[in-house]
Amino acid sequence: MPADYECCRFRGSLVALNAATGDQVWRTYTITEEAQPTRKNKAGTQMWGPSGAPIWTSPAIDPQRNVLYVTTGDNYSDPATANSDAFMALDRDTGRILWSRQMTAADAYNSACRMPDKANCPDANGPDLDFASAPILVTLSNGRRALVAGQKSGVVHAVDPDREGAFLWSTRIGKGGTLGGIQWGSAADQSN
Template identity: 35%
Template sequence: MLPDNGGRLGGYSGAAVWGSSPAIDISRRHVYVATGNLYTAPPGVTKCQERQNNQRGKPTHPDQCIGPDINFNSILALDLDSGRIVWSRQLGGYDVFYFASLVPNNPDCPPGPNLDADFGEAPMLLTIHPNRTRRDVVVAVQKSRFAWALARDNGTIVWLIHLLDFVVGGSKGGGIWGAATDGRRVYTNIANGDRENFTLAPSSQTTTAGARVALDADSGEILWTTANPSNDTAQAPVTVANGVVFAGSAASNGPIYAMKALWKNFVVV
């Protein structure tokens, strides 16, 4: 997802496709993938970021330091027959991160903000009806606390929801490993590995555990959020079948929880 560096050091690396399987639209002959953050960037890019005082860019705006063909933290449509990029949408701003950046005062860490805002969940194909208009979309949830619905034909943003008001993101925070959908709702975990205190929107309850979230597929509206009953983090993917959402927990006894899709009450299975 990056230009060929010709075997030279000091260029771009990263933008891995690691968040599970691609999604395939046979009628359009498109393959949809989502990518991760950069691991390295050219010196000119890091110096540009330093001149901007390591500011975070808006994820819906082009980055001022990085070119448009650098497809990190992106959703892309590829031609099924040739693999060429049909369209790409970069959704994250400057983000050069590797785990050594978690070491305080590490001189080898690149300029910040080092968001680690990968797409760690596979894209999902849905047909939704916002404002009673049929739209074929690709939906993906990001570690940066954003959920996105893009038009399958050209990558136009149909809706986005920023989960900032009630969850932290980044390397241990947002949606990761796998979302699910029943066509009417989108479900994702919220890992919260740093155990930040956040609000279980749309309620006023708070937790320091991980959580699961249900979004309206037509609009991205938050329908419910529920904390992990074991009070542990929630790094496992979610699955939905027959009106029930299933999810695991990081608890030492390894529970699996079943939740009614329309509500948020739990049964341990």
């Protein structure tokens, strides 16, 4: 990312479309406020924030509660927000955010953090631990439901979708890192 690039204004979002017409029904941003000027980088270029918290994957659908669940990535610029690196629950009809449970706070990172001059790197400088796998809604053997997803940290997290994302457990299954950890095609076996 060149030092003269005004980083960053992008906000993650989920969009619902009418299947018959293609018209947008609703759009919900993971960061509710629009980016504002924050500081100037070493090259004198205006920086913006907050930004990022993208949704990398497909949502999990909960027809029982009429809810969509998503996971988010890190912020791209300062200030870091509460909905980055998080599980989020949205009303399926309106897109209204019902709850959010952050697993890694203060994670602001972008590709400029790997550059020698780090001109556009946020002050937080990582650790870059996006949720890069889709949330999976499962029913445990005790009948309790859990929302499970893996993070680039190499940690799988579970939260309770029926108690506003209350933390259930987490376990490390790999080393993790900016290019590692848990990414993409996760699955669950309901019988085990």
